[in-house]
Amino acid sequence: DWEAQLDILNASGLKPVLWLTPDDSKTITSQSLDSQKIHFDQMVNRFDGKVNGYVACLECDEYWSPAQVQALVTHLKSKTNKPVGVHLTSGLGGHKGNTAYYTNADYVFLQFGWDKTPAEITAMVKQAMIVTGKPVVASEYAHESRKAAARALGDAACAAGAIGTGN
DSSP: OHHHHHHHHHHTTOOOEEEOOOSSOHHHHTSOHHHHHHHHHHHHHHHGGGOSEEESOTTGGGTOOHHHHHHHHHHHHHHOSSOEEEEOSSSTTGGGTOGGGGTTOSEEEEEOOSSOOHHHHHHHHHHHHHHHOSOEEEESOOSOTTSHHHHHHHHHHHHTTOSEEEO
16 A cells, blocks of 8 residues: 555655665566556556655666666656656666666665775765766665664765765
8 A cells, every 4th residue: 555655654754765666576677668667657657746756776787787777767757757766786886887877867876785884985975976976865785774873874975965865
C-alpha cells in the first residue's frame, strides 16, 4: 500500500524519493527498455503527487549500460518535472568508474561503501560534485543508520556539500 505509506511520510514532513528499479530482480532488469519505460510511466502516473523525486535504478551499473540509463532517465524526465537521480555501485562512477551513467541525471546518489572515515566521505562528496557538476545525496555508507558513527558520516557528507543522505 504505497499510497498510504507515502501519505504517512508526507504528513510527517519527510520528502520521499521513489526508487524505480531494484538490483536484485532479474525479472525486472532483464526486461526490454520499452517495458521499463512503461513501468516508469505507471509509477509516475500513480505516485508523482506524493514524491519529491525519483531514482531510476539501484546499482544501475550492474545490469545496464550508460546509454541505457541515459535513455531511461531522459524518458522519466519527460514524464515528470521532479528531479531524477542515478545510483551506482560503490565509488564515483560505480565499480566501472564510469561517470557517463550520470550524464542527464539531476543528482547523484553516491554509494560510498563501508568502513569509510568522515574525511574519506568528505573527499568523495567534493570529488563527485566537481567531476559531475551535480548535487550529491550520500548513500550506503554505514551498515546501521541509528548509530552515532553513521550519523557522523552523514553529517560529514552534508558538511561537504551533499544535499541529503539516503543510507
